[in-house]
Amino acid sequence: MSDSRVDQLSRHLEIPFPTPRLAEIAQRALSVDKELKGDQVKRSISVEDNMLKVDFDCISVRMLRVSTTSFFEMLTMVTNTMEMFDVVE
Amino acid sequence: MPIALGLEGSANKLGIGIIEHDEKSELPAKVLSNIRDTYITPPGQGFLPRDTAQHHRDCILEVLAKAMKEANLTPDDIDVICFTKGPGMGAPLTSVAIVARTIALMWNKPMVGVNHCIGHIEMGREITGANNPVVLYVSGGNTQVIAYSQNRYRIFGETLDIAIGNCLDRFARILGLSNDPNPGYNIEQCAKRGKNFVSLPYTVKGMDVSFSGILSHIEMLAEEQLKTGAVTPEDLCFSLQETLFAMLVEITERAMAHIGSQEVLLVGGVACNERLQEMMGMMAEQRNGKVFATDERFCIDNGIMIAQAGLLAYKTGYETPIENTTCTQRFRTDEVYVAWRD
Numbered sequence: 454m455s456d457s458r459v460d461q462l463s464r465h466l467e468i469p470f471p472t473p474r475l476a477e478i479a480q481r482a483l484s485v486d487k488e489l490k491g492d493q494v495k496r497s498i499s500v501e502d503n504m505l506k507v508d509f510d511c512i513s514v515r516m517l518r519v520s521t522t523s524f525f526e527m528l529t530m531v532t533n534t535m536e537m538f539d540v541v542e
Numbered sequence: 543m544p545i546a547l548g549l550e551g552s553a554n555k556l557g558i559g560i561i562e563h564d565e566k567s568e569l570p571a572k573v574l575s576n577i578r579d580t581y582i583t584p585p586g587q588g589f590l591p592r593d594t595a596q597h598h599r600d601c602i603l604e605v606l607a608k609a610m611k612e613a614n615l616t617p618d619d620i621d622v623i624c625f626t627k628g629p630g631m632g633a634p635l636t637s638v639a640i641v642a643r644t645i646a647l648m649w650n651k652p653m654v655g656v657n658h659c660i661g662h663i664e665m666g667r668e669i670t671g672a673n674n675p676v677v678l679y680v681s682g683g684n685t686q687v688i689a690y691s692q693n694r695y696r697i698f699g700e701t702l703d704i705a706i707g708n709c710l711d712r713f714a715r716i717l718g719l720s721n722d723p724n725p726g727y728n729i730e731q732c733a734k735r736g737k738n739f740v741s742l743p744y745t746v747k748g749m750d751v752s753f754s755g756i757l758s759h760i761e762m763l764a765e766e767q768l769k770t771g772a773v774t775p776e777d778l779c780f781s782l783q784e785t786l787f788a789m790l791v792e793i794t795e796r797a798m799a800h801i802g803s804q805e806v807l808l809v810g811g812v813a814c815n816e817r818l819q820e821m822m823g824m825m826a827e828q829r830n831g832k833v834f835a836t837d838e839r840f841c842i843d844n845g846i847m848i849a850q851a852g853l854l855a856y857k858t859g860y861e862t863p864i865e866n867t868t869c870t871q872r873f874r875t876d877e878v879y880v881a882w883r884d
Contacts, residue, residue, distance in 0.1 A: 475648075482643040485867055486636055527640050530599055534644040537603050540617050 462517050466507040468528065473503045475539070479531050480505055486527070494520045544621045544857060545574070547609070548849025551598045551638035552630020552658050553682060554581040554589040558602075558609040559846025560620070563853055571668050571853075574613035576839060576846040577605045582722045586715050595633035602641050609845070617649040624852025627655035627862075628873035630683065635869035643867055654852035655862040658843075659684060659875040662809040663695060664854055665847035670834035672807045676797045678790060678822070679875075681810030681843075682707030685751065685790075686875060687797045693880045698797045699749030706786055707812045709753040713782060716764055717775050724842070729779045730815050736780020740773055744785060749796060751789050756782070787818045791825045804831035814841045854882040 470476035480500045488494040494517075495510040507524065511517035543562055550557040559576040581597035583589050610616075625642035626635060646653045663677050677688040677695070685701035704712075707726060714725035719732065743759055745752040760782055767773045794806055806826055808819060813835055823833045840847065858881040 478644065478647040481647055481864055482640055485643060485865060486640075487868075526599070527636075530602075530637065530640050531644050533603055534641050535648065537607065538617070538645055539648050 462511045462514060464509040464517060464521060466509075466521075468505040468507070470503045470505060473500070475535055476500045476503045476505050478535070479528070482531055483524070483527055488520060490516065496520065496524070544853060545615070545619055546622045546624050546654075546849040546853035546856065547620050548624040548656070548661075548845040548847070548852055549602075549606075549638050549642045550626045550658070550661070550843055550845045550848045551602070551634045552626045552628065553634070553843060554583075554594050554597070555579070555843040556581070556598045556601055556605055556638070557843055557845035558605045559844055559849050560609055560613040560615065561846055561849040561853060563857070567857070571850060573846055574615065575609040576844055577609045577612065578842070578844055579605050580723070585718050585720050587721075588711065588715065591631045591633045594631060595637045598634050598637045602638060606641070606645075617645070617651075620649065620651060622654055622852060622856045622861075623649075623651050624654045624656050624848045624856075625867070626658050626661070626848055626869070627867075628658065628870040630658055630869075630871065632869065632871050635871070639867060639869050643864060647864070652856070652861045653864065653867055654856050654860060655867055656848045656852045656855070657873055657875065657878045658848075659686070659688075660695065660878050660880075661847035661851040663688065663807070664851040665840050665844075666807045666809040666834065666836055668850055669836045669840050670807060672805050672834040674803060675805035675807035675834060676794060676801065676803050677807045677809060678794050678813070679810045680706050680790065680808070680812035680818070682711055682812075684810060685753075687749065687793050688875060689797060689801050689803065690880070690883060691801075693883065695875050695878070695880060697874070697876055698800070699751070699793045702747065702750050702752045703754040704757070706753060706790070707810070709757045709786065710782070710812070712757060713760060713778075716761055717779075724811065726812055726815060729783065730817060732776050733779040733783045733817065735776040736774070736778075738773070738777045739784065740777055740781040742781055742785045744789060746789050746792050749793050751793060753786065756785065783815070783817055787815075787821050790818065791821050794822065795825050795829070798829065798831065804829065806831065806833045808833065808835040809841065811842045814838050858882050
């Protein structure tokens with residue numbers, strides 16, 4: 454029963470990046486900070502080609518909202534940094 | 543010639559600086575740029591973690607662009623990216639660390655996580671040339687008397703409750719003083735016009751100090767006696783400074799006597815206070831010692847001090863792998879192994 458509850462409160466996000474390299478950088482930069490409430494939120498970040506894939510599993514709607522909001526704040530910081538400071542290799 | 547870029551954002555200041563050391567570490571370090579943007583709250587209000595983090599996120603890229611431009615460097619020229627690992631407020635620290643990680647990965651540079659307090663100490667030593675001083679680290683979040691011994695900065699005494707800067711900031715809020723450029727500065731100016739000394743509790747406990755009781759006491763005085771005109775805000779600012787600084791001078795002097803040092807180095811935001819520098823100077827003079835202090839560019843939180851401490855560690859071969867570049871709100875000064883000193 455608890456399993457089905459968790460399933461209902463999960464979210465899958467896909468964020469496209471210009472190149473696989475930038476997608477991987479985002480994944481590595483964002484994966485470092487663990488969720489503050491690890492017992493209430495499971496978050497996994499992976500990369501496939503130029504796509505950043507993020508999965509959230511939360512025990513409550515509130516935690517899902519908090520977790521995704523803070524993830525988007527950090528993601529925006531990463532993409533803005535990339536736009537301004539990437540070097541052409 | 544190694545060059546380090548440092549990012550700092552553990553409290554309400556967002557700072558980015560770039561520093562260069564010469565090959566043999568003989569010449570003084572060269573400050574290539576040192577840019578800061580301070581989050582200033584309205585009078586009567588402190589800075590909260592969430593809003594402070596938002597401020598940092600809003601201005602960090604602009605500050606980074608300015609720092610690179612002023613130093614006239616391209617990413618290629620930079621050897622290492624240093625960031626504040628802690629101590630400090632979690633959300634602001636993390637907001638800065640995420641940018642540090644992103645540029646380190648894009649530019650393919652190693653990273654070094656720096657203890658904020660060590661940053662203050664190393665920058666103070668570099669700027670003033672103090673060799674082996676007793677360090678008084680006084681700021682909005684920390685109050686510590688520190689001396690170096692066997693590869694650690696050891697804490698000889700510290701506050702048992704709130705930091706001295708926190709005590710001053712909160713009293714400024716009670717008086718409704720401006721937070722621009724910072725509340726401590728405005729208390730200092732107000733204190734200069736104080737005429738009468740109001741007796742306050744004096745709480746030195748061995749090598750430690752306590753400020754929260756003094757704050758409660760002066761809050762009560764302000765509430766009861768300002769409206770009757772028995773005391774003025776100027777008198778209270780003056781009396782608060784005199785009392786707090788006398789306590790700091792006492793424990794600093796005891797640390798000097800204990801380790802046999804003739805030097806005092808003042809670092810942290812409160813170290814800018816000229817009255818504190820003066821009182822410490824009088825004590826040092828009686829002991830034939832000397833006080834070293836820096837100006838607001840290096841006292842108040844900045845990026846260059848993070849670059850300085852990070853570069854010292856980097857030159858000994860220290861790096862922080864990307865997966866360990868987390869931040870931590872609690873990170874004591876004596877946890878850091880100081881490999882760069884004998």
